[in-house]
Amino acid sequence: SAVISQKPSRDICQRGTSLTIQCQVDSQVTMMFWYRQQPGQSLTLIATANQGSEATYESGFVIDKFPISRPNLTFSTLTVSNMSPEDSSIYLCSILPAPAMGLFFGPGTRLTVL
């Protein structure tokens, strides 16, 4: 299975600033997703970031707040812009090598906004 890494693993940020989270995969994959997991909650899909197309955002998430880049088949970034304490969450990138295999997840980025 693919190895997925995320940077940073955690960060503490000030209100109003932005943070860019990087996701690196050790193999090429078309389908990539960004999820948010708020404290004690389940996972919520932010956007689908397939290479070669614009990211598709879920209801409640907008590009101005969560811009995503997908420059190639092994890398993606998610930026959390103009942060507020409500953005404190774990952010996870995931890949779908094939539907029957299911999603594989990176280790997550724990973000705390003060």
Add this chain to the structure above:
Amino acid sequence: AQTVTQSQPEMSVQEAETVTLSCTYDTSENNYYLFWYKQPPSRQMILVIRQEAYKQQNATENRFSVNFQKAAKSFSLKISDSQLGDTAMYFCAFMYLYSGAGSYQLTFGKGTKLSVIP
């Protein structure tokens, strides 16, 4: 919209015993996939077991097995010979081809917190 329901927020089991976690889902799709994920306190999401809806045979992975009832839209996870390392949040997930995004989408249940007691 697809929904996934895990009716047991928390469960506990004695070490070496068997426990079953329940999951139901609601969909009008016919072709889809179901998964159980485990999230230990370290927060890494780990795929435990997968099931394709068109396969009638229940999936098994070592101590983990599922009871897939397609007509009832039920997908329970059985953990046999529970071990301390099984302590984690368990999420049931449903995946289908979402034409709006031209991609597959995974919907998660709210999770069941399982504690294995020595």
